[in-house]
Amino acid sequence: MKREMMGAKIHGAHVTHVNLHYEGSCAIDQNLLDAAGILPYERVHIYNVTTGVRLDTYAIPAKRGSGSIGMNGATARLEHIEDIVIIVTYVQFEDEEIASHRPTVVVVDEHNRPVKTLHHTIRSKS
Template identity: 50%
Template structure:
């Protein structure tokens, strides 16, 4: 088994940081559906502004809100307006690697979806 990228929300902007909320990240439901991410699923968050990388779990936000809200301890890892990449991973059997295609969700400055693509993992074979 290999740990492979399952999905990515690319260059989303943090809209809110709430230190007093339980730890997690709140993500607009539309973004979750496009990236095939479930509520309470573990995600890795990469902050392009300060280099922080951390794992947390997802809380579903209101559809169409554009929300990317960092809660609890995660709120210390970014500031409102920071640009983040949100990743999920799969365990993929060696025999299935050639057909593995992660979902890539691209957003604009308001965290609205501009495109959804599937990366072709077979380029290495």
């Protein structure tokens, strides 16, 4: 049986810009993508802590070290500058693969700089 598990999370990011007239996506500072292990064009779920809005789109790289978290296209109607968001990816595993999975959580400050990176362990039911 396949299970869907959190793969990576960027926690507490602040939206820095919105651009309604862009083709779509979420622009994320390349340093944060690297720290979380998120690839360009990978599906991401955006959970807006400020408004409660939840949506999904795909990640694109923003300038390395810029601290950018940009909401483009239709997402720009749902997110606002300075909103606090959580950006999450999910991955699918067979049961026997789960024990070796270590989800990554990158906690950021108010300037979207990483302050802590965690690698969680999945505990078995036994």
